[in-house]
Amino acid sequence: MTDNCTCNNGKNPYLPEIATVTRIIEETPNIRSFQVVFNDAEKMKNFTFEPGQVGQLSVFGVGESTFVINSPPTRMEYLQVSVMKAGEVTAALHNIYEGDQIGVRAPLGNWFPYNDMKGKNILFIGGGIGLAPLRTLILYMLDNRADYKDITIIYGARTPPDLCYKDDIKEWESRSDVNLILTVDVEFPGWEKRIGFVPTVLKEVAPKPDNTIAITCGPPIMIKFVLEGLAGLKFPEENIVTTLEARMKCGIGICGRCNMGHKYICKDGPVFTLAQLNELPEI
Amino acid sequence: MSTEKLKETIQKVFPDVECVICWQEGFDKLHTTPLFITTPDQTEKVVWNLLCVQNLAAYLPSLKKKIAVVVKGCDSRTIVQFMQEGLIDRSNVVVIGIPCRGVVSVKKVLAAVGQQPIEDVKVSDGNIIVKTPKGEKTLAIADVSPGKCKTCQYPTPVIYDFLVGEPIESDKPAASVYDDVREFEKLSLAERKAYFEKEFGKCIRCYACRNACPMCVCQDSCIAETRDPHWITQKMTPEEKMMFHMIHSVHLAGRCVECGECERVCPMDIPVAKLKKKINSAMKELFDYVPGVNPDDKPPMYTFNVDEVKIKEHKL
Amino acid sequence: MADTGFLPKEKIKEFLEALSKDTVVYVPTKEGETAAFKVYSPDAEICLDRPANIPPKSVIYPQCETLLSFEYKKTDPDDPKKMAVEVRAETNYPKAVIFGCRPCDAKGFAIYDRVFLDTDTADPYYREHREKTTIISLACEAPFAGCFCVAVGGGPADTAGSDVLMTEVDKGYYLEALTEKGRAALSVPVIEDGASYKAAAEKIKTEARAKVKNPFPADATEKVSPKLFDTDEFWQQVTNKCVSCGACTYLCPTCYCFNITDEQALSKGERIRTWDACMFRHFTLEASGHNPRPTKSRRFRNRVGHKFSYYPEKYNGAIACCGCGRCIRYCPVSVDISEVVGYLKDPKQDPATWVATNTKAVKDGSL
Numbered sequence: 001m002t003d004n005c006t007c008n009n010g011k012n013p014y015l016p017e018i019a020t021v022t023r024i025i026e027e028t029p030n031i032r033s034f035q036v037v038f039n040d041a042e043k044m045k046n047f048t049f050e051p052g053q054v055g056q057l058s059v060f061g062v063g064e065s066t067f068v069i070n071s072p073p074t075r076m077e078y079l080q081v082s083v084m085k086a087g088e089v090t091a092a093l094h095n096i097y098e099g100d101q102i103g104v105r106a107p108l109g110n111w112f113p114y115n116d117m118k119g120k121n122i123l124f125i126g127g128g129i130g131l132a133p134l135r136t137l138i139l140y141m142l143d144n145r146a147d148y149k150d151i152t153i154i155y156g157a158r159t160p161p162d163l164c165y166k167d168d169i170k171e172w173e174s175r176s177d178v179n180l181i182l183t184v185d186v187e188f189p190g191w192e193k194r195i196g197f198v199p200t201v202l203k204e205v206a207p208k209p210d211n212t213i214a215i216t217c218g219p220p221i222m223i224k225f226v227l228e229g230l231a232g233l234k235f236p237e238e239n240i241v242t243t244l245e246a247r248m249k250c251g252i253g254i255c256g257r258c259n260m261g262h263k264y265i266c267k268d269g270p271v272f273t274l275a276q277l278n279e280l281p282e283i
Numbered sequence: 284m285s286t287e288k289l290k291e292t293i294q295k296v297f298p299d300v301e302c303v304i305c306w307q308e309g310f311d312k313l314h315t316t317p318l319f320i321t322t323p324d325q326t327e328k329v330v331w332n333l334l335c336v337q338n339l340a341a342y343l344p345s346l347k348k349k350i351a352v353v354v355k356g357c358d359s360r361t362i363v364q365f366m367q368e369g370l371i372d373r374s375n376v377v378v379i380g381i382p383c384r385g386v387v388s389v390k391k392v393l394a395a396v397g398q399q400p401i402e403d404v405k406v407s408d409g410n411i412i413v414k415t416p417k418g419e420k421t422l423a424i425a426d427v428s429p430g431k432c433k434t435c436q437y438p439t440p441v442i443y444d445f446l447v448g449e450p451i452e453s454d455k456p457a458a459s460v461y462d463d464v465r466e467f468e469k470l471s472l473a474e475r476k477a478y479f480e481k482e483f484g485k486c487i488r489c490y491a492c493r494n495a496c497p498m499c500v501c502q503d504s505c506i507a508e509t510r511d512p513h514w515i516t517q518k519m520t521p522e523e524k525m526m527f528h529m530i531h532s533v534h535l536a537g538r539c540v541e542c543g544e545c546e547r548v549c550p551m552d553i554p555v556a557k558l559k560k561k562i563n564s565a566m567k568e569l570f571d572y573v574p575g576v577n578p579d580d581k582p583p584m585y586t587f588n589v590d591e592v593k594i595k596e597h598k599l
Numbered sequence: 600m601a602d603t604g605f606l607p608k609e610k611i612k613e614f615l616e617a618l619s620k621d622t623v624v625y626v627p628t629k630e631g632e633t634a635a636f637k638v639y640s641p642d643a644e645i646c647l648d649r650p651a652n653i654p655p656k657s658v659i660y661p662q663c664e665t666l667l668s669f670e671y672k673k674t675d676p677d678d679p680k681k682m683a684v685e686v687r688a689e690t691n692y693p694k695a696v697i698f699g700c701r702p703c704d705a706k707g708f709a710i711y712d713r714v715f716l717d718t719d720t721a722d723p724y725y726r727e728h729r730e731k732t733t734i735i736s737l738a739c740e741a742p743f744a745g746c747f748c749v750a751v752g753g754g755p756a757d758t759a760g761s762d763v764l765m766t767e768v769d770k771g772y773y774l775e776a777l778t779e780k781g782r783a784a785l786s787v788p789v790i791e792d793g794a795s796y797k798a799a800a801e802k803i804k805t806e807a808r809a810k811v812k813n814p815f816p817a818d819a820t821e822k823v824s825p826k827l828f829d830t831d832e833f834w835q836q837v838t839n840k841c842v843s844c845g846a847c848t849y850l851c852p853t854c855y856c857f858n859i860t861d862e863q864a865l866s867k868g869e870r871i872r873t874w875d876a877c878m879f880r881h882f883t884l885e886a887s888g889h890n891p892r893p894t895k896s897r898r899f900r901n902r903v904g905h906k907f908s909y910y911p912e913k914y915n916g917a918i919a920c921c922g923c924g925r926c927i928r929y930c931p932v933s934v935d936i937s938e939v940v941g942y943l944k945d946p947k948q949d950p951a952t953w954v955a956t957n958t959k960a961v962k963d964g965s966l
Contacts (some may be wrong), residue, residue: 011721011723012688012723013720013721013722014666014667014688014722014859014870014872015666015667015686015688016686018684018686058861058870060669060671060684060686060861060863060868060870061669061671061861061863061868062861062863063510063859063860063861064859086886086887087885087886088510088511088886090886097680099681100682101682101683101684103684103686220889245885246883246885246891247882247883247884247885247886249857249858249859250857250859252718252720253718253720254714254715254718254722254855255856255857255858255859255875256855256856256857256875256877256882256905257856257877257882257883258883259901259905259909261904261908261909261912262908262909262910262912262913281828281829281904282891282897283883283891283892309933309935310744310745310927310933310935310938311744311745314933315933316840316932316933316934316935317839317840317932319836319839319840321836337931337932341842342839342840390632393632394632397648397649398632398648398649399649400741400742400743400744401744416741481630485630485633485635487653487662487849487850488845488849489844489845489846489848489849489850489876490844490845490879491842491844491845491846491929491931493844494842494843494844494931495842495844495931502880503880503881503884508881510860516860516862516871517663517858517860517862517871517873518663518862518871518873519662519663519873544931547931548844548846548931550652550653550846550850550929551633551635551652551653552631552632552633552652
């Protein structure tokens, strides 16, 4: 790609790497996962990222959108993102085929402070496609299982077909070193497990805050109630981690859109602790 | 009509509404700015003079509470047009009308004094006397009034709940309203094209004209920026800019009340109202329709009737 | 190369012609009553007696910049759906000179330098424009309507962002080179020796500075009041009249928010970066329909906050406003940012009292 950019020795933060879509997985009726590999094999081999970092994916001619890389850096045969069909770019992504080419600008942003979480219990709380950023960290931790103590995952979606990563869920259910608690919002034919909103299930499970880091991601309304629930369970603010999203364009912290005060979600985030968020003005 | 009478009316109306929209002094002596009165002691800031140029009726569709608004004749047509299109709830609006013999164009005054900063402004005997660091200049109000005042047909508001002052009749011939359009049409097509290329070349797509226009209600769905349908790119070429202005003007066909705000607010002094006036003159000829005069009218482009009432086909 | 020079008034065109030989020279050009920066031509009506309507920011930070171009190409004659995409990014900008802008205009570039260059993701497009452009600013003799440059750390003879500062003296302009690029510009033969004009120029600069008014209270606090910043009623009251256009943003020498869009026709297209305004309703609108800044009050709070709080916090107190006054002069309804910031810096302001005496705020409907 460098010889296609004549500016600044090819160092151009706006220039995407061309990647090919190697596999498309239909997670739910409106969510697809894309596995992509850079066309430049050398770049793919040398690519590194941290769990929680994001990338701007381009469909050239349509635009760019931000997605977390939800495969872990311990499994680098491909990069995976999950896309919920919502607007112009996500609709265009849902229209492409395996073998098509897209652009990738990655890695962007900060990452989960997983080193600070070593030796602690980890509580993941996800809703819907909010499991995507959590997935990268879950898989990373499972690949480094000995470094972490108890791992609990509370995950819910509207209905069973809306649960993402069904293969992963099967695997996590079968593991004895992961406590997976699944729930759906409403009754559904064939569903024998829990029924209830994720914040409600959190209250029922009532995990202890001692030596535990809580990491949550999901629809804004779910995050709001989960944060209230965790406060009620006496989780300290520095031990609650979330990952945010907003409309993004530059991905490098300057275009003025995703800033909360002087911090940009795309560059200084998207991962923040609740303690950090409380210091910042609203977007 | 004095500012005192206006203040009295506002104080009378205030207890019945959430807010009264009127004018107060602006950042310098040549400017006024809208004042949203929400507490009684703000009434002392009210002014009424020929610097009160903003069309305050433009705020009405976005305010859902009971509001009183002060309007000149041209502004009042906006309210009637809103009623025709169902954009306001008439029972939620208290209209304080002021008969007006014309305002001044801030741009024309500044041009006459070489764009100098304004130190003081006085009005006397049909003149406006402007003081700048370079001295004092006396300008005839007739020389610095906007085009719309020179052909004004509605010096008295066409709708009001209170009228502050005595009604005035127009002393301008109705036939003069589109004189400027006729004058421009004397140019050849090539000359007109060169004119618009030069003028719209200055456009910076700030959308001040669009946002100041009271009738422009597309909001986030404006074709200037939407991508579905993708009519206009974000490129800064004359074609893209011209396309935006043309579509904007066509969207206003039969709706533009010629309040002149679009042209007043353009920071690059582009005569954006020309296209709208041309379309309005065509609407007048084709449908015998004048926007913003009769609340029971329906704008001709607003509805589609197979048997168009009043259309004069093939005339143009 | 000399550090100072003198440009006789009657030799301005000669100077600009000489510069035009190997650079693109932008001068404030009058068209009717509008002054905007255009490429110099001998019959241009150069306007030096007042700031241009729009600053020259487009010379270094174009309103529309092509970031990359792309082309889809079919790769398999037997399968029309199979396509590869080729992407190119190029910069080959000409050298340029901006002549006759004001110090407030040039200060904008100093603001941009931190954002676009002082980062691990430096912007190659901005860098090339900036490195290839020489800025010759004209000091102001007196303030213009709405000016408040001194109050925000600038001044009518401020040098931030410029390569040369010109001061009008009797019969011509005293020139001071501030950078290597500036010294190179002064080496054009038509420039005469400037040493004897220095004293006259300094006098004019001092007198001009004293004339610029300060819109903030005499005992203004250093920083804006965070409490008033968080008071929703305050922002609703000051933005009741705002119409959410982008005039203030596009005319501002220090504003730089932008949009990136792909514009394609058939199989080819470009990804362009264009100015955008945080004042527009849809600026932060997400595909889900959620808008974190749904109201004028939130957007204006972000704009004022960015200039007077967020940028200073990130960059050691530097204020991202040059006090040029354009946003005040050209605002359709005369929103006055200097007045708003004056309230925010007033140490006597108690938010509760302010709210009680100044508002029962009118909330903006559903917009």
